[in-house]
Amino acid sequence: MSGQLSAGAGIGFSFVGLALAVLMIAAMWRVFGKAGQPGWAAIIPIYNTVVLLRIVGRPWWWILLMLIPLGNIVLVVIVYLDLAKSFSKGTGFGVLTIFFSYVCIPILGFGGARYVGPAGAGGGRPPYPGQPYPGQQYPPR
Template identity: 50%
Template sequence: MENYPSPGLGSIPTVAIVIYLAILILTAAGAWKVFVKAGKPGWAVLIPIYNYIVLCEIVGKPIWWFLLMICPCINFIFVIWVANLVSKSFGKSEGFTVGLILLHPIFVMILGFGDAVYLGPSAKEANMNNRFGSGDYQKPFDPQA
């Protein structure tokens, strides 16, 4: 029997890890820029649960929505909904939302490093006074509030 040299245990897995880390770093940098464009601290991207809370603030949804985004079985619905609101908050269409969901790293970098401008929260609750939104919590049924 002849012994053939192996290509090395570290060659292919190492390249895959380096590519994965590069994509991860570029995605984090793009998300950092998205948060900064929205007037939020960029470092919030790096903190696991807090980034969902800040994302809810960016799109104008109540902060407790982060629980819906981490709850099993229903989280994919709310993550897609928030992704749509993010694209609307930056003046993009539903096609951009599909790209944001399917090719997240690329479209986050387009949103962060591109010429997209934050237009404000796109959620209805953030743009009108209602008893569940941003109205006066002391008098929730007062039409003057």
């Protein structure tokens, strides 16, 4: 009986893990799309990190720094804080993203957050006067 219970629990955890993975892929797909990057990049390992670094305005070679143990934790904190700022969210939301990414990334992807540039550059204005934000039609409908 306990073997069947263990198998059932394992299958249940597998379904929950699969559902969370699908949610995060869909949310990152939307985040990438809002930032004017290809959404399909969310499903390509390593390349999705390069695209995320591009979105937050960090150099691509930071991916090499992410291979350093313990240093990668610091870099992920910086990237998530910059991601929040890039979508005109505050530092508090960035801290929440670090600890509750399964909640905050879908908020960025499916919510009303708008990409304003790498780490909030431009103070929420388009890159050039009269130009739309990446992924936005101009004039707004």
